[in-house]
Amino acid sequence: xxxxxxxxxxxxxAGGSLRLSCAASVRIFSINAMGWFRQAPxxxxxxxxxxxxxxxxxYADSLKGRFTISRDDAKNTVYLQMNSLKPEDTAxxxxxxxxxxxxxxxxxxxxxNVSS
Numbered sequence: 001x002x003x004x005x006x007x008x009x010x011x012x013x014a015g016g017s018l019r020l021s022c023a024a025s026v027r028i029f030s031i032n033a034m035g036w037f038r039q040a041p042x043x044x045x046x047x048x049x050x051x052x053x054x055x056x057x058x059y060a061d062s063l064k065g066r067f068t069i070s071r072d073d074a075k076n077t078v079y080l081q082m083n084s085l086k087p088e089d090t091a092x093x094x095x096x097x098x099x100x101x102x103x104x105x106x107x108x109x110x111x112x113n114v115s116s
Contacts, residue, residue: 002026002105004095009110012085016114020080022095022107027076029053032098034078036069038091038112045094049080085114 003025012018020036028034035050035058049069050058057069068081078095095107 002031002097002099002103004097004105004107006093006095006107006110009093009112011113011115014086014114014116016085017081017083018085018112020082020093020095020110020112022078022080024076024078024097027073028071028078028097029073030100032100032102034071034098035096036078036080037094037096038089039094039109040088040091043091048093051078082112085112087114087116090114 005023006020008018008020010018033050033052036048037045038048039045047060048063049067051069051071059067066084071078090113092109092111094109097105
């Protein structure tokens with residue numbers, strides 16, 4: 001079982017920045033991949049960014065250049081740095097982990113609101 005706790009959400013003006021954190025209850029080097037997803041009201045949950053155990057990253061095309069995912073294995077934490085935020089980035093952001101055997105785990109989500 002992997003428990004994920006997100007933090008760092010909040011209210012920010014358009015053009016501002018936020019850094020989300022996802023703290024895992026296990027050593028993340030044992031996890032195949034971790035990532036961030038988001039869900040806006042009335043929309044499906046969508047991929048934001050992924051980072052593998054080796055450190056390779058993947059981003060939603062629309063977010064490349066503004067968002068950066070990173071990991072600190074010593075702290076068992078994954079981060080999402082979000083810059084140049086836009087009102088359309090408003091959503092609940094969820095941390096995800098995929099175990100070595102393919103199980104998916106989710107955090108409870110953290111709300112990000114971007115005002116215009």
